[in-house]
Amino acid sequence: MERVKFGLIGFLVLVLAGCATPGSMSSNSDSGSSMDGSVVDDAAATYEMGMDGSNNLEAMSDDSMSQDLETIIYFDFDRSELRAEYDTLISSHASNMNANTLLTVRLEGHADERGSREYNIGLGERRAQAVRRMLLLNGVAPAQITTVSFGEERPNSYGSDESSYTQNRRVELVIN
Amino acid sequence: MQLRKLLLLICLLFHNNLYAELTIRITQGVGKQTPVAIVPFGLGDDMSELGVDIADIISNDLKRSGRFSLTPIENMLQKPTTGAGIDFDDWSILGIEAVVVGRIIKMKEGSFNIQFQLFDIFKGEQIVGYRMPANEKTLRRSAHRIADMIYKELTGIRGVFDTKVAYVKTNVSLNETKYSLIVADSDGENEQIVVTSNDPIMSPAWSPDSRQIAYVSFEGDASSIFLQTLRTGNRRKISDRPGINGSPAFSPDGRKLVLTLGGVDGNLDIYILDVATRSLKRMTYNRSIDTEATWSPNGNEIYFTSDRGGAPQIYKIALNSDKAERVTFQGNYNARPRLSPDGKKLALVHLYRGDYRIAIYDIAKKDLLVLSSGMQDESPSFAPNSDTLIYATKMRGNGVLETVTADGLVRQRVASKLGDIREPVWSPFLKL
Numbered sequence: 001m002e003r004v005k006f007g008l009i010g011f012l013v014l015v016l017a018g019c020a021t022p023g024s025m026s027s028n029s030d031s032g033s034s035m036d037g038s039v040v041d042d043a044a045a046t047y048e049m050g051m052d053g054s055n056n057l058e059a060m061s062d063d064s065m066s067q068d069l070e071t072i073i074y075f076d077f078d079r080s081e082l083r084a085e086y087d088t089l090i091s092s093h094a095s096n097m098n099a100n101t102l103l104t105v106r107l108e109g110h111a112d113e114r115g116s117r118e119y120n121i122g123l124g125e126r127r128a129q130a131v132r133r134m135l136l137l138n139g140v141a142p143a144q145i146t147t148v149s150f151g152e153e154r155p156n157s158y159g160s161d162e163s164s165y166t167q168n169r170r171v172e173l174v175i176n
Numbered sequence: 177m178q179l180r181k182l183l184l185l186i187c188l189l190f191h192n193n194l195y196a197e198l199t200i201r202i203t204q205g206v207g208k209q210t211p212v213a214i215v216p217f218g219l220g221d222d223m224s225e226l227g228v229d230i231a232d233i234i235s236n237d238l239k240r241s242g243r244f245s246l247t248p249i250e251n252m253l254q255k256p257t258t259g260a261g262i263d264f265d266d267w268s269i270l271g272i273e274a275v276v277v278g279r280i281i282k283m284k285e286g287s288f289n290i291q292f293q294l295f296d297i298f299k300g301e302q303i304v305g306y307r308m309p310a311n312e313k314t315l316r317r318s319a320h321r322i323a324d325m326i327y328k329e330l331t332g333i334r335g336v337f338d339t340k341v342a343y344v345k346t347n348v349s350l351n352e353t354k355y356s357l358i359v360a361d362s363d364g365e366n367e368q369i370v371v372t373s374n375d376p377i378m379s380p381a382w383s384p385d386s387r388q389i390a391y392v393s394f395e396g397d398a399s400s401i402f403l404q405t406l407r408t409g410n411r412r413k414i415s416d417r418p419g420i421n422g423s424p425a426f427s428p429d430g431r432k433l434v435l436t437l438g439g440v441d442g443n444l445d446i447y448i449l450d451v452a453t454r455s456l457k458r459m460t461y462n463r464s465i466d467t468e469a470t471w472s473p474n475g476n477e478i479y480f481t482s483d484r485g486g487a488p489q490i491y492k493i494a495l496n497s498d499k500a501e502r503v504t505f506q507g508n509y510n511a512r513p514r515l516s517p518d519g520k521k522l523a524l525v526h527l528y529r530g531d532y533r534i535a536i537y538d539i540a541k542k543d544l545l546v547l548s549s550g551m552q553d554e555s556p557s558f559a560p561n562s563d564t565l566i567y568a569t570k571m572r573g574n575g576v577l578e579t580v581t582a583d584g585l586v587r588q589r590v591a592s593k594l595g596d597i598r599e600p601v602w603s604p605f606l607k608l
Contacts, residue, residue, distance in 0.1 A: 115488075115525065117378055121436075129441065153355075153378060
């Protein structure tokens with residue numbers, strides 16, 4: 001079942017990618033983040049499985065689909081602009097939410113630990129708002145989205161080095 | 177996230193049986209330290225021991241200030257407990273400039289009278305002497321008050337030993353992080369937990385009467401501002417609007433809070449909340465991040481961080497105005513301003529050659545002095561005498577507290593054995 005889900009998601013991601021900005025799938029190669037690359041890898045690896053499989057599509061709920069999409073979006077130092085490589089991912093989330101308007105998402109913005117704490121709350125919020133605007137542009141209803149910024153208070157990685165900072169500058173999508 | 181459901185323990189600030197976890201060491205001292213001796217206090221005939229060493233607490237307070245060198249007990253040639261017993265030659269031969277002697281007399285069970293005298297050894301005369309009543313619960317505080325009086329006489333500056341510090345501590349274990357808001361005596365003793373949560377707690381702020389602390393809590397996966405009364409543990413939510421509720425700071429009269437609200441669209445602006453009526457007045461309308469506001473001591477102005485110019489700098493706005501004015505121009509990053517209680521200086525976080533440092537900005541002279549030496553120093557807070565600041569720095573990945581005098585000459589570390597400490601806030605002067 002797990003493979004089946006991946007297959008379908010992979011298929012969807014590719015289809016959606018086709019609808020999104022051309023070339024957005026290949027823009028991740030210069031990034032230091034590990035997460036953005038994996039979306040594409042999964043999609044490529046499971047595309048054939050999806051095509052080959054004779055699986056029962058009705059068994060897949062919207063819920064399980066949205067959970068299988070990547071839910072963390074990373075940002076560059078001191079930036080809140082979304083990297084182009086996330087266009088596909090966000091429009092995939094948007095499609096799920098448009099297909100099931102009972103779904104809600106909490107966008108949790110985070111910053112790395114450098115600088116003052118409340119200002120970092122502001123930076124985390126800016127990132128969450130960047131994702132929110134993109135979801136709204138993709139047709140998601142405002143009522144489906146809330147934002148919260150944890151600033152530097154809830155790091156993914158506790159180190160004080162660039163690799164930790166890279167993992168901590170993020171927005172997490174919590175879908176309910 | 178679903179599993180991180182709120183598990184909130186409220187502990188009353190009332191004789192918690194907690195051991196002090198803070199120890200203090202001086203990391204940088206001044207050239208000239210006044211040599212003083214605090215002679216062990218005498219106990220009345222009917223007393224065997226007190227449990228609290230008054231002279232030791234006074235000695236440690238004065239030593240921590242970095243302005244005094246304390247004579248070790250074993251070097252004392254005599255141990256008088258009253259002024260009449262002092263042989264001034266015995267002290268001047270050691271180069272001691274001032275001596276404190278004292279006695280504790282039991283009045284009735286659990287009730288004492290502490291008397292102390294401070295002597296100028298060169299002049300051979302008493303500088304000050306007092307007698308104060310105390311009970312078992314107030315002995316430690318009485319010692320800090322005596323240290324404050326001695327400090328005032330010898331330096332001309334009001335002491336801050338009889339004050340408290342609030343801070344946030346986290347304990348990270350395998351699968352959870354515990355956030356605690358803690359209040360301790362200024363020497364790090366007597367740590368008491370105000371509130372504990374599995375969700376972040378941040379931005380504590382003292383009320384001017386030291387009875388309440390406002391803070392931000394993320395319980396329920398949204399930020400809200402709480403007001404908690406220390407003595408009773410009673411807490412109430414006073415701001416939980418959509419989006420960010422952050423950065424509370426009390427007005428000097430204690431009736432209002434300045435705070436940051438983000439709203440649904442996440443545009444952080446400064447607002448003033450009337451605590452009693454809950455009415456809200458918007459102070460800034462800028463599309464940038466406006467946050468970290470603090471009141472001027474006269475209550476007429478608010479200083480805050482804004483990146484409206486592209487990078488965070490300090491701005492100020494008068495309460496009766498809608499026009500903010502930029503205050504700092506040094507460097508690319510100045511944030512989290514806190515005014516000295518005398519209103520003359522701003523403590524802030526300043527990016528200095530790639531490191532976040534604590535700096536003091538002199539408002540009249542418009543110059544900036546970097547005080548700390550860490551890479552990620554943050555959250556400066558003035559002591560109520562405007563003479564010393566406390567802030568958080570990092571040591572081997574953990575947050576620890578340091579204090580520094582406003583002239584930058586004496587810096588010392590307040591290290592915790594457990595946990596990661598940050599966001600220290602010095603209390604106002606406590607009521608007697």
